[in-house]
Structure formats: structure tokens, C-alpha cells
Amino acid sequence: MNVLPGRDAQHFATHFLRTVAVEYIIKNMPGILVALDLQQRVKAMSDEFSNFCVTPPTIGASIDSVLHSDVYLSLQSYIEKSIAGQSFQCVVNHPSSATSFYHVKINATDQGCIILAHLREREGARDVQQEFLRVTFDTIDQGVTIYNENLELVAWNKVYESMGIFPPHLIRYGMPLLEAYRLIAGAGVLGPGDPEELAQSHITRIKTKKMVKVEDLFPSTGRIIQINRYYLSGGGMCATFTDVTEQRNIQRALSYQATHDHLTGLANRQHFLNHCDAMIAKALPGGDGFFVLFLDLDRFKQVNDAHGHPVGDAVLKSCTERLKSLINPQQGDMVARLGGDEFLILVHSGAKMQDISTFANTVLASVAEPYVVDRLRVYISASMGIAQFPGDGRVSHDLISHADAAMYQSKMKGRNAFDFYSLALGDSINRAGKLVTEMRYDLEHNGDFYLDFQPIASLTTGKVVAAEALLRWRNPSLGEVSPLEFIPCAESSGHIIVLGMLALDRSLATLNRINKWNPNFKVNINVSPLQVRREDFVETLRKYISKYDIHSPNITIEITESCIIHDSDEVRQNLFAIRKLGCELAIDDFGTGYASLSYIRKHPFTKLKIDQSYIGAIAEGGEHAVLVRAITEMAGAFALQTIAEGYRQQPSSAGEH
Known part of the structure; x- marks a missing residue:
């Protein structure tokens, strides 16, 4: 016979008595109650739990082996999520009675979960539907509000309260939608302008059903809340509120990666083309045009060969900053990197650009300044070609192609220079082609x-x-x-x-x-x-x-x-x-x-x-x-x-x- 030491014996006895006590309480508790372990096996159950089962349950039995298959399928996902730490409420149809259903609560525990079910009789299909809607309303992961025909708040859930659109204690039954819009307009969520005018404008559009059905809000928490509005047939409105912050952040990141160069952060070729197209579309007949400059760093490959790509990358980044400092994005100017050692510059031909030659010389001089990388001085120059809208092309691809041709002409003349596109050069390009x-x-x-x-x-x-x-x-x-x-x-x-x-x-x-x-x-x-x-x-x-x-x-x-x-x-x-x-x-x-x-x-x-x-x-x-x-x-x-x-x-x- 094995005898445990005193302290271990005392611990064993305490644990044993506690376990026995819990099992005894559960066994004699009225109603349908069962405790499951992490493997979904029965640890303890009430006497009435057998009424919930299709076969007599035993301690240690798997829950799916004792429940009716339809009942288990209805509960399976909730049980799995509860074991992972969540709690749920749901409605489960009685497997053999059309007039009965179970209202089920599943609570997570450290060692599994506890299922509590109450058998209820249907008073009619509407009661079941209302029960189902109530449970759904409370457990859905979206915020929900319902307004009556007078646009007064008659229902909302806790998720809505937690979204931070405005303080939860201000939300109350009968709260006018106008008051809600005044609160969020006052917080600047609806954008710049007079809060009262903004709120009234929104209410007018909702009443006339001209309000957009999907809209993004930006509460002070920094989260992005998407509102979906549904107009009710009897008057009033239902709205759902979904936190789409992570989704929008991912979309922004993917969009940025698709339109920008990963090394320099400059616009890439496609982004530049889109911007150039937009500048062409809004150009006024007889108004100011713009210039496209195609810049290629002279013999940049020698920098990489002599000093390595990390030094070359550092030079490209420094060159990027110099080019950005020479333009005015507010005028529509843009710098883009095509890849390698090639850049594009779009420059508006307004008052700042009376002399594009002066600007081009400034660019070449800036690029030619020495680059210091880890105490190493690197010298490069650039060759550049220039095409003008609308004189040298009326579509983006032509402007870039013509500026590219002019750039190669400047290289043939000795590099560290720029040249303009001309009809003669165009004829030469056609001849070369x-x-x-x-x-x-x-x-x-x-x-x-x-x-x-x-x-x-x-x-x-x-x-x-x-x-x-x-x-x-x-x-x-x-x-x-x-x-x-x-x-x-x-x-x-x-x-x-x-x-x-x-x-x-x-x-x-x-x-x-x-x-x-x-x-x-x-x-x-x-x-x-x-x-x-x-x-x-x-x-x-x-x-x-x-x-x-x-x-x-x-x-x-x-x-x-x-x-x-x-x-x-x-x-x-x-x-x-x-x-x-x-x-x-x-x-x-x-x-x-x-x-x-x-x-x-x-x-x-x-x-x-x-x-x-x-x-x-x-x-x-x-x-x-x-x-x-x-x-x-x-x-x-x-x-x-x-x-x-x-x-x-x-x-x-x-x-x-």
C-alpha cells in the first residue's frame, strides 16, 4: 500500500473533495447542465442532461456521441469557440418536437466549457423569430442601431456602444438621430464646416433617402467605421457599423506598394502615367502646359560595381531627396523612378518655370554634387531629355517616349547635359525604328x-x-x-x-x-x-x-x-x-x-x-x-x-x- 506524504496527501484530499463537490452540485442542479473538458468529453452533468441526449450519457463520453446529430451540428462551432475562450448564446430546435426549442448558453472555463440549456415551448413562429433575432442582435460582431419612422433610436447593441463614435452614456432610448449627428459633427467626424449645418444636411438626405448607403466614419479613436444603411418599409432606418480599420490599412499598404518604388518611395511608372493622364485631362485649352523630363544617371553601374549595391542604393535615395526638393507637388509636379538609374520629372510650366532650361541646369547641378556614403565620396552626373505638353505629345506614353529619346541624344553629345525633343529627332527615331x-x-x-x-x-x-x-x-x-x-x-x-x-x-x-x-x-x-x-x-x-x-x-x-x-x-x-x-x-x-x-x-x-x-x-x-x-x-x-x-x-x- 502506497502512502502519500502529509502535504501531498492534504493537497490530494482538498482537490478530491472540491471535484466531488462540483460534480455533486452539477448533478443535482435543476435544468440541463453539462461540463465538458478540452477534448469535448463529459466531466460532469445534471440528472436532466439525459433528456437532452439521444443515448444515455456517461462521464468521459464524447459530447458528439450522446447528443442528437442535428443538435450537435447546431452547437459544434459554438463549443469549439467556447473551448478557445469565448462565450455564446444560441437557439437550437428540439430534434423531435416542432413546438419546442432550447435556449442554450455556452460559457468558457479554464478546463473546457459549461453548457446550460432551457427547454421552451413555442407560442408561434413569431416568438421563435424574435428570440432568434434577439440572440443574433446581442452576439453579432457589428454595431447595430434601429430608428423608428420619427428617426428616434429604439434599439442598439453593445458592440455599437463600444465603437467610440461618441460616449456610450449619451446613447439612450428615443435619442433623435439629429442629436447623434450633432455629436459626431461637433467632434469633426463629418469633416470641416459648421456642425449644425452638417448634421441637418445628413438628416435631410436620410429623410429623402438620398443619403449614400455606405459611408466611412473616422471617430477620434483612429478607427475606420463603415456604416451600411437600410431603409425600412414601414419608415425608419436600420444601420450596421463595421470596424474596417485593418482592412483599410491593408488596402492602403497594397495600393502604395502597387504605385510606388520600394527603395526610394517615389511614384513608379504606372503612378506617373496616371498622374500625367490626370494633368492632361484637366489642362485648359490655351492654358499652361507642363514638361516631362527623363533623367538617366550616367555610368551608375560603375558605382555599384566599384562600391557595391548598398552604396548605390544610398546614392539613389540621396538623389531622390535632391530631386524632390526642386519641385512643387502643390502645382502638380511629381518625381518618379522607373527603376535602375532612371527617373521621370513632371514640372508645371507656370510662373516658376518661365525658363525650363534654367530648371534643367539646376537639376543637373544638384545631381552632380558629391554623395557622401560612410565617409566615401561618390560622384555621378546625369543626362536628361525634355518633352513638352501639348507641343511634343498629347498622351502620356508619347511624352515619356519623346523625353527618353531626347535623353539618349544628350548622352550621345557627351553626357551631363540635357536636350529637347524635336520633330527632327522624331524623324530620326522613326528612321532608327x-x-x-x-x-x-x-x-x-x-x-x-x-x-x-x-x-x-x-x-x-x-x-x-x-x-x-x-x-x-x-x-x-x-x-x-x-x-x-x-x-x-x-x-x-x-x-x-x-x-x-x-x-x-x-x-x-x-x-x-x-x-x-x-x-x-x-x-x-x-x-x-x-x-x-x-x-x-x-x-x-x-x-x-x-x-x-x-x-x-x-x-x-x-x-x-x-x-x-x-x-x-x-x-x-x-x-x-x-x-x-x-x-x-x-x-x-x-x-x-x-x-x-x-x-x-x-x-x-x-x-x-x-x-x-x-x-x-x-x-x-x-x-x-x-x-x-x-x-x-x-x-x-x-x-x-x-x-x-x-x-x-x-x-x-x-x-x-
């Missing part, structure tokens, strides 16, 4: 792209020792298209990669045929900076050399000064890899850019081509001749072979190709 379309078609259908070889002669022997392969394009619709026109279009559209591979393939195929009878003949091939930056370029070049069995020193790859001035690690690595293949490297059009001696020294060039603008002017003497002599001497010092581009002296052996 036509070029891109025709180029795509010709590339897909083996159109007439061909090579023109420019001979390169030795000044020592006069013999042609090499040729430069120049890609040309003859289109059935456009005719002969200058490379000065189609190469930039190919670069901007991405077709330059395919064109470059086509030129490389055909150049080496031609060199293969020539080398069979002249093994020392060489070919120079122009390569776009976009090609040189590609990771797969060197491998592609190696495959073509192998395909045509070319002696690699017979190939010279020509790149422009701009490629090395704005180079990257990838470009430098690719240049050294090209030299490792055995190919020669030439810097093209030397003298037209800003390549310094340091650029030439740190890259593996073997040849230097002097731009033809200098060569053509040699005969005139003067500074051009001096410059050519200086470049030649410098190239000799670096052991670079010099090529004079555009030299017209006839070679002595023209028969050699």
Missing part, C-alpha cells in the same frame, strides 16, 4: 550583309600586306545603309552581337582562301565594345580560328579608344586572352578619344591606327603633321606598328590583294 526592323528581318532571312575589304599597304615596300574587313548593308527598302547609321542601331538594339559574328565568320572564311596562296596575308576585323565585354567572345574567336584553320598572327582585332577608356576587368582579361591566342590587337581611330599613355601601356596592343582626319590634313602641314609625327614616335617607343588610316598613295604592286 525602321532600320532595326529591317535589320532584324535581314538577319533572320540571310539578307544582303556583305564585306568590303580596304587594303593596307606597307609604306616600306608599297605592297598590300593586309586588308581591313568592313561590314556593309544593302537593303531592298532602304538601299545602301551607311555603317555610321546602322552600327549604332545594331548596338542599341542588341543585334551587334549577331552582326559581329557574321563579320568574323565571313572575314576568316575569306582569309582562309587567300592564305592558301599568300600565307602571310593578314586581315583586320573591327569588334564592337559590346562583343569584347562578353565572356564567350574569346572562346568564339578560338572556334572560328580552328574552323577555318587560320594562323592566328594573321588576324588583327581592332577596338576603339572608348572600349579601353570605359573598360572593366572583363575587357582587360579578354584583351590579354586574345593576345594569348596569338592574334594582333590594334587600337582604332587613335586621336579622336581620350586614351592616355597609361591606357595604352596597360593593355597588350601591338598596333595603333591613326585616325584619317589627321592623315588627310598632313599635306596642309602645321599642327596635324606635328601630331602625326608625335603619335608615330610614341608608337615606336612602345614597339607598336603604326597604321595611317585613309592614306591615298597608290601602292606599287596593286595586283597583290
Whole structure:
């Protein structure tokens, strides 16, 4: 036999007696009463509880096994919520009597719930309906008010009192609706204006049934209460009050996310378009227009590459604040971020904007100020294009597109500048669009792209020792298209990669045929900076050399000064890899850019081509001749072979190709 220690025995005895006492009280209590544990099992029950059951109940039995299925289904959700801590009242039909029903109360306890039911006889369907409505009225989670035909309050529930529309102690039976509106108007809930006039206006609209059926109120608690009004057929009105604060907050957050840039908080493209559309819609004929400015940060990618994206993001945020400080939103001005390093600015052309050029210069100067991020000073500039409504477009998309085109024109002129859209620029854009379309078609259908070889002669022997392969394009619709026109279009559209591979393939195929009878003949091939930056370029070049069995020193790859001035690690690595293949490297059009001696020294060039603008002017003497002599001497010092581009002296052996 086990004996508990004194204190434990005393505790056990106390708990045992208390449990027995509770069970005894419940068992002998009049009416239908049952206590359930957290698993919905019977812990204690009154004698009359068996009258509520379809099978004799026992302690420990599951409640769903002893109740009639219809009764349990009616109570199931209430029991589950009560076990979770809530209390309810409800009406349950008697399973076998059409004249009886149960009025049920379910109260939550720490260990489950207690169900108390009273059997009542129906005095008629109206009594049951009234009972059901009363219980619903008291338990619904919305505030409810009912006003009679004189608009006097005749019913309300506790949820309405708790909503804070006005102090609960002021709510009383017979309270006129006008008095309620005076109270909330006085608290400023109905907006600005005289409280009495606002209250009277609302009552008039309600009496004439012209009041909106759904309306939001903003009580002093900061919650948003939605009112739904229902006019009663016999006169009067019923209104429900729903707290929609959380719902509205979620809607606002989602709406903000859909219309704003997550990094800067600026309007996004769609929000800007909508705002621009609204400005166009309200513009008066002959009135003030507005300007759309398309701003692109120059070489912003280098900031991210050099310092990391956190620094780049900080610069974008600082730039955003500077742009916002220059506009007046009250006039309809707006700044938006398109993404990356592109921004849009809409500026009203009123008195403040007599000179849009002055404003544009102010923007560029503000953007160009140094950015300090964690003691690091970052310098950037911007290029900007400007389009005006209505002169440059009457729809938002056109204005943005035209400002974008003007921005690219300003970049071509040297960056850190702005340019205006013009009809001539529009014609140029249309021409470029036509070029891109025709180029795509010709590339897909083996159109007439061909090579023109420019001979390169030795000044020592006069013999042609090499040729430069120049890609040309003859289109059935456009005719002969200058490379000065189609190469930039190919670069901007991405077709330059395919064109470059086509030129490389055909150049080496031609060199293969020539080398069979002249093994020392060489070919120079122009390569776009976009090609040189590609990771797969060197491998592609190696495959073509192998395909045509070319002696690699017979190939010279020509790149422009701009490629090395704005180079990257990838470009430098690719240049050294090209030299490792055995190919020669030439810097093209030397003298037209800003390549310094340091650029030439740190890259593996073997040849230097002097731009033809200098060569053509040699005969005139003067500074051009001096410059050519200086470049030649410098190239000799670096052991670079010099090529004079555009030299017209006839070679002595023209028969050699």
C-alpha cells in the first residue's frame, strides 16, 4: 500500500473533495447542465442532461456521441469557440418536437466549457423569430442601431456602444438621430464646416433617402467605421457599423506598394502615367502646359560595381531627396523612378518655370554634387531629355517616349547635359525604328550583309600586306545603309552581337582562301565594345580560328579608344586572352578619344591606327603633321606598328590583294 506524504496527501484530499463537490452540485442542479473538458468529453452533468441526449450519457463520453446529430451540428462551432475562450448564446430546435426549442448558453472555463440549456415551448413562429433575432442582435460582431419612422433610436447593441463614435452614456432610448449627428459633427467626424449645418444636411438626405448607403466614419479613436444603411418599409432606418480599420490599412499598404518604388518611395511608372493622364485631362485649352523630363544617371553601374549595391542604393535615395526638393507637388509636379538609374520629372510650366532650361541646369547641378556614403565620396552626373505638353505629345506614353529619346541624344553629345525633343529627332527615331526592323528581318532571312575589304599597304615596300574587313548593308527598302547609321542601331538594339559574328565568320572564311596562296596575308576585323565585354567572345574567336584553320598572327582585332577608356576587368582579361591566342590587337581611330599613355601601356596592343582626319590634313602641314609625327614616335617607343588610316598613295604592286 502506497502512502502519500502529509502535504501531498492534504493537497490530494482538498482537490478530491472540491471535484466531488462540483460534480455533486452539477448533478443535482435543476435544468440541463453539462461540463465538458478540452477534448469535448463529459466531466460532469445534471440528472436532466439525459433528456437532452439521444443515448444515455456517461462521464468521459464524447459530447458528439450522446447528443442528437442535428443538435450537435447546431452547437459544434459554438463549443469549439467556447473551448478557445469565448462565450455564446444560441437557439437550437428540439430534434423531435416542432413546438419546442432550447435556449442554450455556452460559457468558457479554464478546463473546457459549461453548457446550460432551457427547454421552451413555442407560442408561434413569431416568438421563435424574435428570440432568434434577439440572440443574433446581442452576439453579432457589428454595431447595430434601429430608428423608428420619427428617426428616434429604439434599439442598439453593445458592440455599437463600444465603437467610440461618441460616449456610450449619451446613447439612450428615443435619442433623435439629429442629436447623434450633432455629436459626431461637433467632434469633426463629418469633416470641416459648421456642425449644425452638417448634421441637418445628413438628416435631410436620410429623410429623402438620398443619403449614400455606405459611408466611412473616422471617430477620434483612429478607427475606420463603415456604416451600411437600410431603409425600412414601414419608415425608419436600420444601420450596421463595421470596424474596417485593418482592412483599410491593408488596402492602403497594397495600393502604395502597387504605385510606388520600394527603395526610394517615389511614384513608379504606372503612378506617373496616371498622374500625367490626370494633368492632361484637366489642362485648359490655351492654358499652361507642363514638361516631362527623363533623367538617366550616367555610368551608375560603375558605382555599384566599384562600391557595391548598398552604396548605390544610398546614392539613389540621396538623389531622390535632391530631386524632390526642386519641385512643387502643390502645382502638380511629381518625381518618379522607373527603376535602375532612371527617373521621370513632371514640372508645371507656370510662373516658376518661365525658363525650363534654367530648371534643367539646376537639376543637373544638384545631381552632380558629391554623395557622401560612410565617409566615401561618390560622384555621378546625369543626362536628361525634355518633352513638352501639348507641343511634343498629347498622351502620356508619347511624352515619356519623346523625353527618353531626347535623353539618349544628350548622352550621345557627351553626357551631363540635357536636350529637347524635336520633330527632327522624331524623324530620326522613326528612321532608327525602321532600320532595326529591317535589320532584324535581314538577319533572320540571310539578307544582303556583305564585306568590303580596304587594303593596307606597307609604306616600306608599297605592297598590300593586309586588308581591313568592313561590314556593309544593302537593303531592298532602304538601299545602301551607311555603317555610321546602322552600327549604332545594331548596338542599341542588341543585334551587334549577331552582326559581329557574321563579320568574323565571313572575314576568316575569306582569309582562309587567300592564305592558301599568300600565307602571310593578314586581315583586320573591327569588334564592337559590346562583343569584347562578353565572356564567350574569346572562346568564339578560338572556334572560328580552328574552323577555318587560320594562323592566328594573321588576324588583327581592332577596338576603339572608348572600349579601353570605359573598360572593366572583363575587357582587360579578354584583351590579354586574345593576345594569348596569338592574334594582333590594334587600337582604332587613335586621336579622336581620350586614351592616355597609361591606357595604352596597360593593355597588350601591338598596333595603333591613326585616325584619317589627321592623315588627310598632313599635306596642309602645321599642327596635324606635328601630331602625326608625335603619335608615330610614341608608337615606336612602345614597339607598336603604326597604321595611317585613309592614306591615298597608290601602292606599287596593286595586283597583290
